[in-house]
Amino acid sequence: MLARNRLVVGGLWLLVIASLSLHAQGPPAGRAVDWDKLRAETLERYRALVQIDSTSGHETLVVDYLKKVLEAEGIPTKTFALNPNRANLVARLKGSGTKRPLLILAHTDVVGVQREKWPVDPFGAVMKDGYIWGRGSKDDKPVLVANLMTLLTLKRQGVPLDRDVIFLAESGEEADLEGVGINFMVREHFDEIDAEFAMTEGGGADIENGRVVRVNVGTAEKVPARVRLVAAGTAGHGSVPRLDNALIHLGAAVEKVGLWETPMRLNETTRTYFEKLAAISPPDRASIYKALLDPKTADGAQKFLREHAPGQYSMLRTSVVPTILKAGVGANVIPSEAEATLDIRALPDENIDAFYTELAKVIGDSAVKVERLPQTRPASPASKLGTEMYQAMERASKAIYPGATVIPSMSTGASDMAQLRAKGIQSYGVGPASTEADQTNYPAHGDVERLAESSLYPFVQYVWNVVTEVAARK
């Protein structure tokens, strides 16, 4: 199957070159890119980036590398660091200013490794079985290298731009208690990264039978809005049952909120997501997705997803998931307090105050108080599907992954796009293609990470296509 992947992608490569040179008749001749030559350099730089152990706290190592590469090509860089070991780097190619800037960003940090779980050196960027293996090989160094190669190529070709193209390599996406990355850049240096559109991790593409069939564009994400439930009662001896036992009250509250079916609501992204999936799924699944879109039949479809596709069920609503219980000091002691943490993930347009009021009503017990936990991400509106940027992404998909369906998606998790969307930047998530088996067995943050070499080059071209479509002079 792998051999087939490579063959098909190799074929695509030719197609892409053909379509690029066709394109070159209209736009500046500078845009015809020698991708064969660029493949070797892409691989070299990608491997160099994976070989840097940039586990959170060591991001400046990547910044040093990028600075050297960019400045050797005459692209000036600026670094911004709240913590000297965790710097951020910005490089800007100036456009005519007739349109607002485009920001392409990627995080430089990676999560830690347990070396004994790896069959190869996790920072070796070892090439084996058609894959490049290493921590960060998926998350997030493909996006970083695609952005880097795009910037270098724009500069080398002297592509005239209508928009500034801003390259941001940011620290602290994976772990950031100090706020050294996107929070620091948005708070202290927003003018350096302010843009109409942004593109970063948060999407991807799916390979089936050796072909890319779906290109997922991240356009929205849920908003973490966690709370703690605190139940109070009378402390006492474990041999004496009491009706106001805090554990009993907390237990009942956790059960109620954990089983609560919060109202279902679709937005532009999720409606389009289910419509598109309905059009390309096998008949039994397609009928579920279609049923979701009709209020008369949505209930049954939701029930099915709740059992069989919890991730999609979560996309339909603000979700409430109990994650921590804390109570008790001894088997013979009734504690006066018991608490539970609820991981609440709100729909982007949720009225969160009203939601908490509703939550308290569902609990319906004055012995249980709802306390808000500090918010980790700002509320962020979904990015729109009709924008020049989204359309460029659709066109790039068509060129690089012919026949694939573009699907906007709302992440149930949270990303650095939240901070950008909260500032009004229409932000879109991208990523290289992978098979379902690779997504399951070698996920981002998994014990072992790897990326098919055959997925790397088309992804770089995809990013290049989107950036030139949106930012180059027409």
Ligand SMILES: [Zn+2]
């Ligand atoms: Zn990431």
